[in-house]
Amino acid sequence: MVSDEVVSEVLSSKEDRPTIRRHRDDPVEDMAMDLNTYYYNASSRQVSDPSIPSSQSIPLSPSTPSNNTSSLVPLTIGLWNANGLQASTVDDLLRHCQSFSLVFITETWLLPPARLPTSWQQFHLYGSPVAGQYRGSMGVSALVSPRCSLPVVEFPVNCKYALGLQLGRSLRLICLYLPPSLPTAEVQSVLDSLPLTDDTIICGDLNVRLGRLVGDSRTNMRSSVLRRWCDDHGLNILNKTLAYGIPTYLTCRGHAEVSSIVDYYITNMPLVRSASISVALDLSLGSDHKLMSLSFEYSVPVVPSTQSSPSLGQVRRLWNLSRLKEPEVQQLYVSTFCSLSAALLDQLQQLCSSPPSTRPPIDHLNDELNAAIYSALDKSVGSRTSRPKQWKRFWTSQLQALADRRDWLYRKWRWSLGIDKAYGS
Known part of the structure; x- marks a missing residue:
């Protein structure tokens, strides 16, 4: 039996204070707390494949059966072209992204070492300086919710048009902004350079018009490049099945409304569970591009173990x-x-x-x-071999859970900024 004194010693009294979430929060604790239920204002339009019930998985290509077990994690990946991101717009944007796991922002125009005024974890692919102006061009940023249920790290894409993030151990997200002025040959080169692994989602403003394939009114020179690249790499354009005919860009020229589909979600994942794309057509955030989101359940692979481990459940050599x-x-x-x-x-x-x-x-x-x-x-x-089970018999699963939480609280406190450090956790 574990005494109250031992438990009190392991679990710091800081734990009783209200939790103040910061952009360096460890996401493991939040995994069981947040289901990332997709919702934002009533003006958004959510479109699913009409031939498949929303509760079913959407098979995009034949999948290979795996011996590994898996757990389903709800994720919502936002996408928006800011056409020049203003600091004052960030709060307004995030008010509509509270259910998102993260949101990618293209055309930020940010230059180093700019940071956005938010507690969300942020990653930046800074833009290129513009001569004679105090801003850049292009640029991609990502804001990760403190409630995101998977840890997020950046991985190198080695391309000035793309920002890469890895969620957990296997899911990779690559966000692109390809300017309209980019030559077609360079578009092909950029696409060919992207590091594609088994579970990859590509999104962003590609400035590609795919015409009837996605329900758009016309095509452009880049359409054949993108379609051929997708065919060669077994990629599926999700706008085709989940948001057919829904424009991602709306503006007025003269007295006529002009619309197009230039922002995309593309993936090589063989199975996307409970997938849907939502486009907030009536939401105005100061850009002609509309806030989009892709919601789905990601099957996180869990490697079976023959040797118990207190926290990861994996074989340790x-x-x-x-x-x-x-x-x-x-x-x-x-x-x-x-x-x-x-x-x-x-x-x-x-x-x-x-x-x-x-x-x-x-x-x-x-x-x-x-x-x-x-x-x-x-x-x-x-x-x-690892130490025998009888080693330190007093160490129970309850103590291990408390020790893990203590370590998590310490890491959370360590990454706090300024006066937040005084409040601890």
Whole structure:
């Protein structure tokens, strides 16, 4: 039985104070608290595939059965072209995004080191300076809700037109802004350079008119480039099935209303559960582009484990690393690793000297490197097993949960800013 004194010692009294959420909040605690139920004002239009009930999954291509179990996480990905983002607009925008997991903003015109006045976590692909003006051009930003149920990190896209975010361990989001003046050949080059993994969603203002494919009134030069690229990579344009004929850009010229579809959601995910796209046609945020959102349930893969772990539930490999202090053992590790990684080194040197026209298999190369390290450790220092179950019998699942929460509160406090630090958690 765990005494009250032990529990009190593990769980700090700070916990009783009201929680103040900040943009560096750890999302794990929020996973069970927020269902990300999609809603915003009544003027928005939500369109689903009429042939499929909203509660059903939308199969986009044949899926490969997996042995891994999974859990469903509701997500809502917002998208809006600001046509020059003003600091005063941020609060108004986020009032309509309270149910969103995150929102991408294109054409921000922001220059470094600009930051937006919000507690939401923010990522920026800054724009290019404009001569003679105090602003930039282009630019993409992302604002992540403190209630987002998956951790979010940026990953490199190596392109001045795209911002990449990874949610959890497997879902990647790439937001693009392709200016109308960009030559068609460069559009093709940008698309070909995007790092596509198994679960990828591409969104943004592509300035592509796809005509009848998505219910638009006409096509443009870029349409064939985008359609061919999607066909070559097994990508599906979700506007076609979830928002057919719904314009994303509305303006008035003279006395006539002009509309077009230039903002898209595209994915290679084989199965999108409970998917819907909403376009806020009557919402005015100071831009002719309309606020959009893609809502769906993401199937987060959970790797089965044969070895229990207090927090992650994954197999953790262990070695006698302290033996690397012994010169002979260290030399054995180095020589073994050099031998095992020789083929990989030759392959990497070949890729650097003669870069291929297609993206190299980064994940496979990473697996080969890890395998060389693990094998070298096995043959030099040797592996070891985890401590037996009877080790520290007083440590219970309740104590572990309290310790995990204590660590989470500490990380939350550590990333607080200014006077917020005095209030703790």
